[in-house]
Amino acid sequence: MLNRSFHYMLLGLLGAWFSSAWAADTVYVSLDGTHVEPYNTWETAATNIQTAVDYASAHTDSYDTVLVSNGFYYASNSITPTLGIQITAALTVKGLAGREATIVSGTNLPAPIFIVSNANAVVEGFTITGGRNIGVKMWNGIVSNCIVSSNHSGTRSGGCDFMTANAKVFDSIICYNSAQNIGAAGAGGSAGTLTRCVIVSNKAADSCGGLAGVKAYNCLIAYNMCENKVAGANGATLVNCTVVSNRVTRQRAAYQVDGLYGCTLTNCIVAYNGVSDFVACTSSYSCSPIRQPGEGNIGADPQFVDLANSDFRLQFGSPAIDAGTNLAHITDDLDGNPRPLNGNNLGAFHDMGCYEMPAYTEGDLSCRLTVTPAAGWGAVTASCQAVLGGANRAINHYWWNFGDGSPVQSGASLSTATHTFNQPGRYDITLTVSNTAGAVASNKLTDAVVVGVATSYVAEGGTG
Structure with a gap:
């Protein structure tokens, strides 16, 4: 009892x-x-x-x-x-x-x-x-x-x-x-x-x-x-x-x-x-x-x-961060975190996907990259842009590795870089930067460029 x-x-x-x-x-x-x-x-x-x-x-x-x-x-x-x-x-x-x-x-x-x-x-x-x-x-x-x-x-x-x-x-x-x-x-x-x-x-x-x-x-x-x-x-x-x-x-x-x-x-x-x-x-x-x-x-x-x-959840530098459209009726994410948050220091927009990146906080140095266009046929000439974050953004060197065996492009003022991909395949692009205080940051964008096989057509009676 x-x-x-x-x-x-x-x-x-x-x-x-x-x-x-x-x-x-x-x-x-x-x-x-x-x-x-x-x-x-x-x-x-x-x-x-x-x-x-x-x-x-x-x-x-x-x-x-x-x-x-x-x-x-x-x-x-x-x-x-x-x-x-x-x-x-x-x-x-x-x-x-x-x-x-x-x-x-x-x-x-x-x-x-x-x-x-x-x-x-x-x-x-x-x-x-x-x-x-x-x-x-x-x-x-x-x-x-x-x-x-x-x-x-x-x-x-x-x-x-x-x-x-x-x-x-x-x-x-x-x-x-x-x-x-x-x-x-x-x-x-x-x-x-x-x-x-x-x-x-x-x-x-x-x-x-x-x-x-x-x-x-x-x-x-x-x-x-x-x-x-x-x-x-x-x-x-x-x-x-x-x-x-x-x-x-x-x-x-x-x-x-x-x-x-x-x-x-x-x-x-x-x-x-x-x-x-x-x-x-x-x-x-x-x-x-x-x-x-x-x-x-x-x-x-x-x-x-x-x-x-x-x-x-998304890594810092993910292209899906702040890339959505703001929706008034979507005010939080799967974890219950508020939306939108300024995840990449470029403005507060909804992230894509079910998780919102935490609000950006200043560290010593961080970077990500954007690539346009991301896909094409035969040969693709891509324009790459560095996006910087951190308390010290006084960059003294950039390195661009295009993942196709070509030489790394580097220089003190290469915040943008252009490269042509001539062979079919999927290419990862890696950006590395250093600042005047000696800090180094790197970010890799997987499958940044996808090149498809160019197709030629043959037909009897064709005009070519």
Whole structure:
């Protein structure tokens, strides 16, 4: 009895710590509760989530929050056990100590784990896992700060299935979900919005691995797979997203796209997605190794901090820093940092991709470079410009290495340099500078210039 009382005391202290507002308006859920109505203390807490939701829904004049203690819960509906947890009232259903500590499983449940239909409903702070038929199905409402993992669907999207544009997911990780046919393994539907989410390592047999038919803001879409058709995103609207390392694994359909198919992009980075980054997409102010048609797009290596170890933040000197267009409704990045920041000391503009470079701070010396044009056919004459940063920019020497075996160009006044690349290939350009105090800085732009093979055409009756 002493141990049980001590447990209730700890739960009470945790509740007070996480929010002083939870009091008479809260229904509690705990695996150690005595399951006595009205479930409004930790000692009398309901022992399953749906019972607490049903009680609060029937008494919305008194209760607006269902607070769930740490533990592993099976999703079940108290009226129909084959249904998931249905939230039809304006309730906040919240894990006490966050998404890692409160787990809801759909093991053996032939329905979505959570079904959210009220426009003012919020599901927050859970790991939602093991669903045989969708993790979260949403007509309305919000899912926030959740991990939606290892769920499956045979006919719709596996992780989050959006039914209307009023369904929204914030600050969540959607990973290791799967789908068989229609929809996306990660998240998809006819509408819906994801903001500051990580969509990684989802896998579809057909249709799409990552996202389909939704809007995504400040999201990372990476390592998703599809056996057929599209791995990254299909028919989505993406703003300030990073799409990287997605793969089609079998390539059986009439079209196979590792990255994006039929998407609209603004301020995005799309790179290293197998053979094809884009098919039938419209983009602006976005970065990819090969420049895409559209206003403000650039063709360059985005220069991630550590591609091999999945750190897709930007290095100082990345061409994607301050290269986007400022959008009033995009005020932060995936990490929650404010946008825009002056990342390269040239002005505060939105960076491309889901991460914003921290505001520039003065050091002794730094440099980056810009190259125009970045691609061409046969032979390309590129103009290179040094961009300097640091407290001491009194440069006494520049070195330009064009990566094609030609001699390094150097001199005291070579802040710009011109070079012609005559052979097909991809060329890295490295700028090194030194100042009067003896400080040295260097920056390499990978795939700064791409030269394609010039094509000659031969035809009977030609005029040449």
